[in-house]
Amino acid sequence: MSPAACTSSSLEPVQGVSNNANSRGDHTEVIEIDYDPKVISYYDLLKLFWNNHEYGLTTVIKRQYMSLILYHEEEQKRIAELEIEVEAGKRNEKLRTEIAPAGPFYPAEDYHQKYRLQRHSWIMEELDISLEQLQTSTVAARLNGYLxxxxxxxxxxxxMKLLGIPEKIASFVKIQYKENEGGNLYC
Structure with missing residues (x-):
């Protein structure tokens, strides 16, 4: 999948009783993805989830890190339920992934947002991307993915051309992309 399929993403706790990201035990860390269904389907997003997410799939772990798929409409719920059955069959074990309706999202602390990009703060400085913008910036989402x-x-x-990324940054991002291509840590 290309980062171009997603316009923005953010790491956020969900299902908490308050918007306090420091709460303990009553939230699950998730990412919220805004995507264009003309570019990538919900089914393809689930394939990405299954291919890059193992933590907590088959082991009971604390709620903060559990495996969770949230849906916004009944069709998404139906697809997710079918895909859990398919994945369980492939792995020949019971999956612990839960499916639940999406509720309010509360942003995680800034240091959780676009981790790969934040490791190269000089890029954020040159592009004038603030910590607050990391949650909603298309440029930040795409750079983070490529990094x-x-x-x-x-x-x-x-x-790099479409977003008007300066050559110095584009060259660095291309080097990082090549070094990390095929990895599976997307945040």
Whole structure:
């Protein structure tokens, strides 16, 4: 999947009783993804989830890190339920992934947002991206993905031009992309 398929993403706790990201035990860390269904389907997003998420799939762990799929409409719920059955069959074990309706999202602390990009703060400074903008910035979402080695080289080249990324940054991102391509840490 290309970061171009997602316009923004943020790491957020959900199902908490308050918007206090420091609460203990009553929230689950999730990512919220805004996507264009003309570019990528919900089914394809679930494939990405299954191919890159193992923590807590088959082991009971604390709620903060549990495996959870949230849905916004009944069709998404139906697809997720079917896909859990398919994945359980492939793995030949019971999956612990829960499916629940999406509720309010409370942003996690800034230091959790776009981890890969934040490791290169000089890029944020040069592009004038603030910590607060990390949650909703398309530029931040795409750069973060490419820094993690996600997407295709073709999309990377297109996005660097389309987003007006200065050559110094584009060159650095391309090097990081090549070093991390094929990895599975997307945050």
């Amino acid at each position: 993690a080695g996600v997407g295709t080289r073709q999309h990377l080249e297109q996005d």
